[in-house]
Structures are given as structure tokens and as C-alpha cells.
Amino acid sequence: MVSEGVKTDVTDWPQAERSLPPRPDPLVTITKEEGLVIYEDMVLGRFFEDKCAEMYYRGKMFGFVHLYNGQEAVSTGIVKALNPNKDFVSSTYRDHVHALSAGVPAREVMAELFGKETGCSKGRGGSMHMFSAAHRLLGGYAFVAEGIPVATGAAFQSKYRREAMGDPDADAVTVCFFGDGASNNGQFFECLNMAALWKLPIIYVVENNKWAIGMAHDRATSQPEIYKKASVFDMVGVEVDGMDVMAVHTLAQEAVARARAGEGPTLVEALTYRFRGHSLADPDELRAPDEKQAWFARDPIERFAAELTEQNLASHDELKAIDDKVAAVIEDAVEFAESSPDPDPSELYRYIFAED
Amino acid sequence: MAATLMFNALREATDEEMARDQTVFVLGEDVGHYGGSYKVTKDLYKKYGELRLLDTPIAENSFTGMAVGAAMTGLRPIVEGMNMGFLLLAFNQIANNAGMLRYTSGGNFKIPLVIRGPGGVGRQLGAEHSQRLEAYFHAVPGLKIVACSTAYNAKGLLKAAIRDDNPVLFFEHVLLYNLKDELPTHEYICPLDKAELVRPGQDVTLLTYSRMRHHCLQALKEIERDGYDPEIIDLISLKPIDMVAIAESVRKTHHVIIVEECMKTGGIGAELSALIHEQLFDELDAPVIRLSSQDIPTPYNGTLEYHTIVQPPQIAEAVRKLMSRQL
Ligand SMILES: Cc1ncc(C[n+]2csc(CCOP(=O)(O)OP(=O)(O)O)c2C)c(N)n1
Ligand SMILES: [Mg+2]
Numbered sequence: 001m002v003s004e005g006v007k008t009d010v011t012d013w014p015q016a017e018r019s020l021p022p023r024p025d026p027l028v029t030i031t032k033e034e035g036l037v038i039y040e041d042m043v044l045g046r047f048f049e050d051k052c053a054e055m056y057y058r059g060k061m062f063g064f065v066h067l068y069n070g071q072e073a074v075s076t077g078i079v080k081a082l083n084p085n086k087d088f089v090s091s092t093y094r095d096h097v098h099a100l101s102a103g104v105p106a107r108e109v110m111a112e113l114f115g116k117e118t119g120c121s122k123g124r125g126g127s128m129h130m131f132s133a134a135h136r137l138l139g140g141y142a143f144v145a146e147g148i149p150v151a152t153g154a155a156f157q158s159k160y161r162r163e164a165m166g167d168p169d170a171d172a173v174t175v176c177f178f179g180d181g182a183s184n185n186g187q188f189f190e191c192l193n194m195a196a197l198w199k200l201p202i203i204y205v206v207e208n209n210k211w212a213i214g215m216a217h218d219r220a221t222s223q224p225e226i227y228k229k230a231s232v233f234d235m236v237g238v239e240v241d242g243m244d245v246m247a248v249h250t251l252a253q254e255a256v257a258r259a260r261a262g263e264g265p266t267l268v269e270a271l272t273y274r275f276r277g278h279s280l281a282d283p284d285e286l287r288a289p290d291e292k293q294a295w296f297a298r299d300p301i302e303r304f305a306a307e308l309t310e311q312n313l314a315s316h317d318e319l320k321a322i323d324d325k326v327a328a329v330i331e332d333a334v335e336f337a338e339s340s341p342d343p344d345p346s347e348l349y350r351y352i353f354a355e356d
Numbered sequence: 357m358a359a360t361l362m363f364n365a366l367r368e369a370t371d372e373e374m375a376r377d378q379t380v381f382v383l384g385e386d387v388g389h390y391g392g393s394y395k396v397t398k399d400l401y402k403k404y405g406e407l408r409l410l411d412t413p414i415a416e417n418s419f420t421g422m423a424v425g426a427a428m429t430g431l432r433p434i435v436e437g438m439n440m441g442f443l444l445l446a447f448n449q450i451a452n453n454a455g456m457l458r459y460t461s462g463g464n465f466k467i468p469l470v471i472r473g474p475g476g477v478g479r480q481l482g483a484e485h486s487q488r489l490e491a492y493f494h495a496v497p498g499l500k501i502v503a504c505s506t507a508y509n510a511k512g513l514l515k516a517a518i519r520d521d522n523p524v525l526f527f528e529h530v531l532l533y534n535l536k537d538e539l540p541t542h543e544y545i546c547p548l549d550k551a552e553l554v555r556p557g558q559d560v561t562l563l564t565y566s567r568m569r570h571h572c573l574q575a576l577k578e579i580e581r582d583g584y585d586p587e588i589i590d591l592i593s594l595k596p597i598d599m600v601a602i603a604e605s606v607r608k609t610h611h612v613i614i615v616e617e618c619m620k621t622g623g624i625g626a627e628l629s630a631l632i633h634e635q636l637f638d639e640l641d642a643p644v645i646r647l648s649s650q651d652i653p654t655p656y657n658g659t660l661e662y663h664t665i666v667q668p669p670q671i672a673e674a675v676r677k678l679m680s681r682q683l
Contacts, residue, residue, distance in 0.1 A: 088429065122462025131461035138428060139461065146448055149418040153425020153433075160431060164407040165378050190418035197413075351459045352498050354466040354521035 017294070018224070020271060021239045021247075028250040035313045036322065038080055038245055042072040042301045043326045045097035048106055049276075051330045052096065052113060056280045060338070061113040065127045068097040070243075070275035073300035074207050075101045077248025078175055078268070081256050088174040090138040090151035093128035098177055103135045110333035116340035123343045124351060144178075144212075145185035148204070151176035152191040155202035155265070162262075173259040174202045181212025183226045192267065196233040201259035203252070206269045207242065213278045214286045227269035235265055242270030243300040246307065273298075357538040365507040365539060366396045366472075366528065369514035370434065372543070374404055377432065380518055383410040383419055384436035384473075393438045394474055394533050420446035420471070424453045428465040432518060437473030440527060441487040454523040455498035470517045472526035476567055476617055477654050477665050479531070486654035486661070488618045490594055493525055494627065501595040502548055503527040503566040507537035509592065512546030520548060527594075529567045551598040553605075557587035560611040560675055563602065563628060565591040568615045568666060575671035584675055594624055602628075603636055610641040613674050617665055620648035642681070645674055 030038070049067040056065050068075065071094075079089060079101035091098040099109050104120050112119025113127055120132045121140070128142040138154055141147035154174045161170030182188060183206050195202050206226050210217050218224050230237025236258065240251050248270060255266035273295035277284030308314040350356045360368070374380045381404075382397055388411035391398030401409035412419040420443065423433035437443040443450065454469055477486040490501060500522055504510035510528065517524040554569060555576065562572045569590045579586050587605050591597060606612060612632055614625040625646040632644050649665040 090425075119462070121460065121464065124462045125460045129460045131464040133461075133464040138425065138465075139457065141453075143448060143452060146421065146452060149421020149449060150425035150428070150453060152418070153422030153427075154429045155425075156422055157426045157429040157431050160381065160407055160426070164381070164405060186415075187418050187421065190413070190415035191422075193413060194415070194418065194422070351461075351463040354458065354468070356463070 018271065020241045023241070023244065023247050024250040027246050028253055030246075030313075032313045035308050036318070038076055038249065039301075039304060039308060039314070039319060040322050040326060041076040041080060041101055042245065042304065043323055044100055044106065044329065045072040045075060046301055047326050047330050048096060048100060048109070048333075051110075051334060053276070053280060055113070055334065061115070061127070063126050063128075064093065065113070065280045066094040066278065067276050067280065068094055068274070070295065070300070071207055071209060071272045072097060073245035073248050073304070074205065074242045074270045074272055075177070077245045078203070078205055078252045081249055081252035082173060082175065084135070086172045088136045088138055088151070088154045088172060090147045090154070090174065090176045091130070091140055092144070092147060092178050092182070093140075093142045094179070095128065095130045095140045099130040099132065099135075099137055102132070102137045104130065104132045104137055106329050106333040107336040108132070111337040111340050114337040114340070115342065116337055117343045118336070118340040122351070145182040145187040148176055148178060148182070148187045148191045152195055152200060152202060155195065155200040156198065158201050159198060171201065171260050173256050175205060176202060177205045177207060179212060180206060180208040180210065180217045180226060181215065181220065182206075183229070184221050192230065192233045192235060192265075195265040196235040199262060199264035201262070202265045203255045203259060204265065204267045206267070207272050208269055209272050209274045211274070211278070211287065213282070225269070227267055230267035235267060237267040237269070239269045239271065242272030243298040243303065245300055245304050358541060359536055360507050360539045361533065362507040362510050362528075362535045363394050363396050363533040365511035365537070366514055367398060367400070369511045369518070370397060371400060371403070373515055373518040374400070374408060379430060380432045380434065381408040381410060382434045382436060383412050383423060385412060385414055385438040387411060387436050392436060394530070397436065416442050416445035417449055420449040421453060423469055424449055424457065424467060427467040427469045428457075432468045434470040434472060434518060437471065439485055440473045440475035440489055441484055443471065443473070444489070444492075447492075450493065450499070450525070451496045455496040459498060466521050467523050468521045469523040470514070470526055471523070472514065472517070473528060474530045474533070475527045476529040476531065477649070477661065480656055480658055480661060481530070482656045483653035488649060490527055491618050491623045494595060494624060498523065499595060500524045500548060500593070501527070502593055503529075503591070505529070505532065505566050505569045505590055505592075507535050508539060509546050509552065511539060512544050513548060513592065516545045516548045519545075524548065527566060531567055532570075546592075549593045549596060549598060551601040552590040552592050553601070554588040554590050555586065557585040557609070559585045559609055559679060560587070560613060561602070561605040561609045562586050562588045562613050562615055562671070563591060564588065564615040565594060565624070566617060568617050571666060571668050572615055572671055575668040575675075578669070578672035579675050582672065582676055584679055586675060597628060597631060599631060599635060602632065606632065606636045606639045610639055611678055612640070613645045613647060613671070613678060615647045615666055615671055617649050619651050620646060621651050623648050642678055645678055647671060647674055
């Protein structure tokens with residue numbers, strides 16, 4: 001992802017665009033190691049999705065495959081603020097990269113896309129249903145907004161263990177990702193209400209990429225500034241530049257600390273953009289070229305790479321080495337997926353019930 | 357032994373399981389302070405606190421989804437539908453998430469969840485509060501569906517449902533909450549997947565469940581007067597259906613009448629009839645008869661409502677006709 005002449009100023013921003021919130025001040029400070037972890041996670045997400053497109057067009061995977069390109073700063077900035085041994089992540093159908101950030105190995109995610117037994121959902125789930133109990137990934141929900149209540153239930157579970165069962169260590173935080181389109185669904189409002197009412201340790205992250213398939217966000221909602229909807233529930237709501245991983249990461253750390261301390265939920269609205277069509281089946285003809293260009297110019301990975309080098313946290317060569325390492329991980333994942341067995345038809349009925 | 361009304365039997369089951377296992381909790385509308393619309397959780401919040409008897413806002417889809425999330429992360433929620441009909445708003449969470457998620461996740465998560473509450477046709481409650489929903493949920497993979505019918509089995513079945521590691525849809529009937537049984541003072545559990553032989557007989561198998569079990573029993577005198585000896589089986593488990601018990605009975609009687617409160621089209625009886633014809637065709641001396649409620653929204657008017665669901669005289673009449681080959 002390292003390229004020369006990276007543009008980080010956004011002065012040519014189109015007029016009609018919503019103005020971006022200022023960077024949080026102060027920004028969280030990161031060490032070199034942390035910076036490289038964040039960079040690697042974003043590159044992993046990007047390369048993984050690019051490989052998915054290639055494999056899809058080569059007929060290796062099927063169904064609706066929704067790629068995450070462009071939104072990496074959100075997944076990485078949020079999930080890397082969590083405790084991977086404790087906290088939960090819940091996603092949508094655009095879930096590959098959330099799964100990767102949560103620690104599900106690329107092999108398992110790719111194998112799932114190939115429908116293989118070694119996939120994280122044993123080939124039963126597919127692109128839109130990534131699950132991993134081991135990595136505390138609660139799914140993978142194909143219906144818009146249906147994951148919001150489930151994630152809210154996981155957050156309720158933390159509170160229940162702490163307060164009803166007396167376990168002082170039960171302070172797991174749940175992060176719930178969904179889109180701008182989902183924020184117009186009743187489950188969003190119902191759950192915000194309950195989460196605020198009961199002060200649940202949850203972070204609702206709306207990835208506002210301006211579009212719900214072909215429905216422009218501004219045409220779908222009376223109040224486009226989604227973060228403001230938190231206020232009527234007496235909940236903290238913040239907006240953040242979703243192309244700026246450090247900004248996202250900073251707010252995520254605050255929200256995690258708030259949740260962990262029992263001070264309740266946060267609604268984070270990350271302003272972002274998907275660099276590809278809605279799914280690999282979408283020709284992406286509706287979105288204006290100008291709009292796309294403006295957002296491409298704000299590529300979150302290039303921006304962060306520039307920041308790392310400007311601040312002398314990493315050299316070009318170090319970043320290049322990470323790119324190469326990730327490329328190898330992806331190649332390995334494809335080989336693994338390709339050579340893995342299909343599920344055995346004799347196990348068609350397995351996993352219907354808990355005893356199976 | 358202690359004489360116990362059905363709603364109290366359900367309350368006892370909930371109480372005992374909550375005492376036994378800290379991860380068991382109840383959520384739903386008015387389950388806490390108010391004690392449940394049929395008093396199944398009366399005063400339990402005083403014993404277990406407000407988190408374990410969680411009064412929720414009126415948001416069926418979301419609180420059912422929350423129960424799924426809590427179950428995935430190790431708790432054992434009991435969702436009370438204030439009326440099971442309201443759970444139509446939670447259909448997505450019940451079908452896609454409670455029912456299917458374990459499979460879709462390749463076994464990553466299990467969902468120990470009970471969804472219980474009053475259903476069926478009451479007394480002039482109007483169409484929306486007089487639903488026959490069991491068939492709507494019947495095709496959902498991954499769900500177990502149970503209908504209790506006596507104070508005794510209500511308690512034993514609810515305890516089993518709470519201990520089960522799968523999502524169980526547990527139907528109670530609005531008109532049965534005040535049925536009384538002498539309940540054992542010792543603990544007991546009723547299996548979730550076994551039909552109950554209500555009355556052994558030789559001539560005809562009456563397959564029924566929930567309130568219609570009692571309509572069959574009311575028809576019994578007339579049937580006996582007519583000189584027939586019916587076997588009455590309460591299915592208890594609507595999913596999976598206990599075909600072992602049914603086959604045993606059909607091999608003996610060779611005649612089957614299904615008596616259900618469910619609507620006829622796509623009903624439980626439709627599935628049952630198909631299964632019997634598929635598996636036991638050679639045992640049958642006549643086609644399976646379905647006595648179901650009418651395919652209409654339950655009318656408010658008392659007379660119309662009476663004619664909407666199966667009544668005891670119709671059952672006796674069907675037995676007469678079937679046995680005298682008039683059908
Ligand atoms: C309940 C439901 N209705 C409709 C769809 C079809 N659908 C899939 S994605 C989508 C748009 C969602 O947009 P958004 O929430 O903004 O998420 P994004 O795709 O932008 O990540 C729609 C309408 C669905 N999957 N589920
Ligand atoms: Mg969107």
C-alpha cells in the first residue's frame with residue numbers, strides 16, 4: 001500500500017459533502033509497534049478483499065460478496081482498541097475484515113468463502129455469516145440491523161454477570177458494527193434505548209459510507225447526522241472521520257474505557273466510503289465519479305502510511321516489508337482454502353442442534 | 357402432593373430453575389414488577405432482583421434478539437411473550453437467529469433459549485389476541501416446539517425446556533392457566549420430545565395437543581356411549597413429532613383423527629397427516645381425518661368464535677363417521 005506522493009490534504013473536498021469533524025484532540029499516542037500493528041491490520045483487510053474479488057471472478061466463491069475496501073480505518077481503529085481475550089465483535093454481511101481485525105485467521109475466513117470445512121463457520125455460513133467463538137466474533141448477519149439486538153444481548157450478558165452473578169471481572173465490551181442504512185431500522189432505535197437505559201457496555205459503530213446499495217443516505221433519513229440520534233436516548237454520540245485511523249482509534253479507546261467502567265454505551269458515527277460496488281454483483285454505476293474520486297483521494301491506508309513515515313515511526317522499507325508479509329499471508333490463505341476439503345455430505349444435518 | 361394451578365406450576369418451574377442456575381433469567385414485557393400478564397412470574401423479582409426478571413420496553417424483535425445474544429454468550433434466557441402473537445414482531449430473530457444461527461455458524465455457538473407465553477384462542481379476545489401460531493414457526497429449522505396442556509406437564513416441560521441447550525418455543529394456552537393438578541412435592545422433569553398417552557384405547561387414535569386435548573376428553577363420554585374405545589395422544593412436542601409413539605398407536609387402531617386448534621392450511625395436522633401417510637400408509641384402514649380450526653382470522657363474536665374452533669361434538673361425530681365408514 002505504500003506509494004509515492006501521497007496526498008493528505010482534503011481542500012478540494014466537494015461542496016455538497018458533509019464537513020468532516022476535527023481530529024480528536026489530543027490524539028492517542030501510539031508506539032512504533034502499535035503503529036505497525038494498525039498498519040498491518042488495514043493492509044490485511046485491503047489485500048484480503050482484493051483477493052476475494054479476484055477469486056470471485058475466477059469462480060472460486062459464490063453468492064453475495066460485500067467488500068470492505070476503503071473502510072479499513074474503522075474496523076482497525078475500533079477493534080484494535082479492544083481486549084481480544086475478553087471483548088466481543090458483531091458485524092453485518094460486510095464482515096470479512098471485521099473478522100480479520102478480531103483475529104480470525106485469514107485462512108479460516110478465506111476457507112469459509114470457498115465453502116470449505118476448515119472455514120470459520122465450517123462452510124455452512126459463507127461470506128455473510130462469519131462466526132468464531134474462539135475470537136469472540138458473534139457474526140456475520142445477513143439481514144440489515146438484525147445483529148444490533150444480538151450484540152446488545154451480549155453486552156447485557158456482561159452487566160448480568162457482574163451485577164446479578166457477582167463476577168467483578170465481567171467487564172467485556174461489545175462492539176456492534178452496522179451501516180447508515182441500518183440506522184433507519186427500528187432495531188437500531190430500540191436497542192439504543194435499552195443500552196442507554198441499562199448502561200450496557202456496548203459501542204455502536206455506524207459506518208456511514210453514504211450509501212445503502214443504491215439509496216443515498218440523505219434520501220433515506222430526515223436527520224443525516226446519525227451520531228446526533230444518540231442524544232435523544234441520553235447517550236454519548238460522536239462523529240469521526242472514518243478515513244483517519246488515529247481519529248477512530250482515539251475515540252474507540254475513550255468509548256471502550258467508558259463501557260468498561262460501567263458508564264454506558266457510545267454511538268460512533270464514522271464517515272467513510274466503500275471503494276467498490278455494494279457487492280461484487282453490483283456494477284456500481286450510480287455513484288458519481290467525482291464523489292468516488294474525492295474519497296479515493298482520502299485512502300485511509302495511504303494516509304496512515306504517510307503519517308507513520310512523517311513521524312518517523314516507520315520507514316518506507318518497513319512498511320513495504322509488511323505489505324510483502326501480508327501478501328504472503330493472503331497467498332497462503334488461498335492455498336489453504338483451495339486445498340481444504342468440502343464439508344462431508346454425511347454431515348448435512350450436523351449443527352442443527354446443540355448436541356450435534 | 358399439592359394442588360397447583362397451571363400458572364403457578366409454570367411459576368414454580370421458573371423459580372426452581374432460577375434458584376438452581378444463576379444464568380437463568382426472564383425478560384419480557386411486565387415480567388418483573390407486574391408479575392407477567394398471567395402471573396407466571398409474580399413476585400419473582402423480589403427474590404431474584406430486577407436484572408433476572410428484566411422488564412423490557414415494548415420492543416419484541418430487539419429483546420428477543422438480545423436474548424439470542426445473551427444465550428450465545430453463556431446465559432439461559434427465558435423470553436416471555438406477553439401474548440405469543442406479539443412475537444410475530446420477533447419472527448426474524450426467532451427464525452434467522454434463534455433457529456438458524458447455530459447451523460450457520462458451523463456449531464460455533466449454541467442458543468439455550470426458551471420463548472414462552474400464552475397463545476391460542478381465548479374467550480372473545482379478537483383476532484390478533486387469538487392466534488394459532490405454532491404452524492407459522494413449524495418450518496423453522498433448529499427450533500424445538502412444545503405445547504403444555506396440564507399443570508403437571510407444564511411444570512415438568514418448562515424445567516426441561518430451560519435445561520435444554522437449544523431454542524425452545526413453549527406454547528401455553530390462555531384458557532388453561534387455571535387448570536389444577538396435584539403436583540408431586542419432589543422434583544420432576546417431563547421429556548420434551550415424547551408424546552403423552554392420555555387415554556389408551558383400541559379403535560381410533562385421536563392425536564391432539566394443548567387445549568384440544570381437553571376437548572377430546574370432553575367428547576370421550578359421547579364416544580364411549582357410541583361404543584368406541586379411542587386412544588387419545590397428546591403430542592406435547594410439535595417439533596420434532598414423536599413418530600414412535602404415533603406409529604405404535606396407529607399399528608393398533610388403524611384409524612387416525614387429528615384434533616388441533618391450529619388452522620387447517622399448512623397446520624400441524626397437515627404435517628402430521630403427511631407423515632402418517634408417508635410412514636404408516638399400510639397400517640391405515642381409512643384416510644387420516646383432520647379436525648382443525650377454520651382458515652379465518654378468529655372472529656370476536658362468541659358464536660362465530662365457537663364455530664371457528666373444533667368443538668367436542670364434532671370430535672364425537674367424526675369418530676362415529678370414521679368408524680362406521682361414512683367418511
Ligand atoms: C432486512 C434486510 N432488508 C434488505 C436487505 C438487502 N440489503 C442488503 S445490504 C442493504 C443496504 C444496507 O446499507 P447499509 O446499512 O448502509 O450498509 P452498507 O452496505 O453500506 O455497508 C440492503 C437494503 C437485507 N439484507 N436485509
Ligand atoms: Mg451504507
